[in-house]
Amino acid sequence: MDKFTTLTGIAAPMPLVNIDTDMIIPKQFLKTIQRSGLGKNLFDEMRYTQDGAEIADFVLNQPSYRKAEIIVAGDNFGCGSSREHAPWALLDFGIRCVISTSFADIFFNNCFKNGILPIVMPQEVVDVLMEDARKGGNARVTVDLEAQTVTTSGGQSFGFEVDPFRKHCLMNGLDDIGLTLEKAAAIDSFEARAKVARPWA
Amino acid sequence: MTAPRTLYDKIWDDHVVHQAEDGTCLLYIDRHLVHEVTSPQAFEGLRMTGRKVRAPEKTIAVPDHNVPTTLDRAKGIENEESRIQVEALDKNARDFGVNYYPVSDIRQGIVHIVGPEQGWTLPGMTVVCGDSHTATHGAFGALAHGIGTSEVEHVLATQTLIQKKSKNMKVEITGSLRPGVTAKDITMAVIGETGTAGGTGYVIEYCGQAIRELSMEGRMTVCNMAIEGGARAGLIAPDEKTFAYCMGRPHAPKGAAWEAAVSYWKTLFTDEGAHFDKVVTLKGEDIAPLVTWGTSPEDVLPITATVPSPADFTGGKVEAVQRALDYMGLTPGQKLSDIAIDTVFIGSCTNGRIEDLRAAAEVVKGKKIKVKRAMVVPGSGLVRAQAEEEGLAKIFTDAGFEWRLAGCSMCLAMNPDQLAPGERCAATSNRNFEGRQGRGGRTHLVSPGMAAAAALTGHLTDVRDLMAETV
């Protein structure tokens, strides 16, 4: 997993609420057995017509946002299925950070496993960031994970909360499994105890 | 004396392997269910790092999302990518030695139907799967939720999950349901009340008389859609019905082990006075047969209502409702029961169990369908066999329904069962998202009885009207 420390990039505004994982990456692209290559189908049905032509209106098709690295989104982003293909597609497109008032639980988890930082901000702040994002390619938003701040193109700064363990993993690009396997002895003794207490499980 | 605990607290406490200072826990996983779509990258990760599956005997794999449900599926899967995915699961299950129900096995079916049916899912367990509808298993009083593929790999390698505890939410349904109202209506009513983000950060415990009165099938329907309300998981405390359902299942304990299990299971309830961070109460009598009109499961109304207008909403929802109405091709003020239906889909992990098929067959019996296409897709090969034995299959086929083999099918249309653009479907599944059942397809979520009623009349219909006819 790539480390995430600071990021200065273009933010794309997507004010729609309840952007679900079927919108982020429709099921026909879930048939892959790889993690990479999904970026071209990110938001596929919103981004392309039935015969594959780009829909000019869609934000990521607009010249200023083609290289967006941040999405500022409406409430409840990433609701729906557990498909990790959603963060894979975002990452493959180049998105490293999503800011919203709330995220669906599984999507939120999946982001951290892939070096994407999901940031929860109150509505007032999301409104300010959304306005800033609307300025297009000339505006750059800065996300500083160490300092836990988001700074608009105008220099306005907002703090955000992040779980310390997740921050640590993200900043160092750490693999969870490796960390957990260091606790193998604790897992062994749990299993031994559970075998007595709940032998049927 | 320890402080009173919720059911969720109890299951959680019994599975903590390690707790860090900041509250991050390593949680032990008793059952790991696996399907072909969200697992290939995880198994590949194990191969690349030379890791093994830590507890193959607690890991259960079954292909369901991609498999064809047509009667000729023994011929193989035509779509190359789907075929590769199912073959990858075949190979991974073999190479890593996990329990496996291949397409050719009569026990194959939707992973969330197979788990309980085979007795893998038992009260008090932790159950995960790379699939959001893992919430279904909460009906047994098991802590069950969906995970992403990285977490699938983590569970395969370590049989644990890194977790922080969620908050406790209680959803109480008091009183009894009225005739024609089902578990599906309960779960949709709750989402209509709380919204699709209302459960975010919570584990829901469903309780109250109406929940206790549900069968295990109905309870699974309720918990299945906990995720549509944003909750991490849904739970229902186990009781005699739960034990009766589990008894004698292939992987349930037997003899003395059974006795020991039941006495432990009987401790799995929320203590008097335990704290809930949020409480929602609905009256069972107030719930009507429901139907969704939009593209989010929270867009739900009684069948007797009319299509709402964007002006009825506030904030970001105004734009979302306008978009939903355009997508669904509906006009504010239109009666929901006037909406014409092209296709009816009865199945999925929400409503693909035997009781669902019985409820639909009850409405269909002796009548003919008026829609272009109607299909029943049993949730597992065993559900299918039982429905044939009970004569339900014949009721459906006589009425003009297609009688399919088990799988996810048109719930998410990864296999050839898809809606055409603009085609309108009454479905017993759980998601009405844009494109869910096929690009441009329009989905109205309903209970099995309501789906059957729509099939017979050709439009969304109050199932109670048809029930009155038969009385």
Ligand code: SF4
């Ligand atoms: S039936 Fe539908 S919701 Fe259930 S597991 Fe299959 S695709 Fe998911």
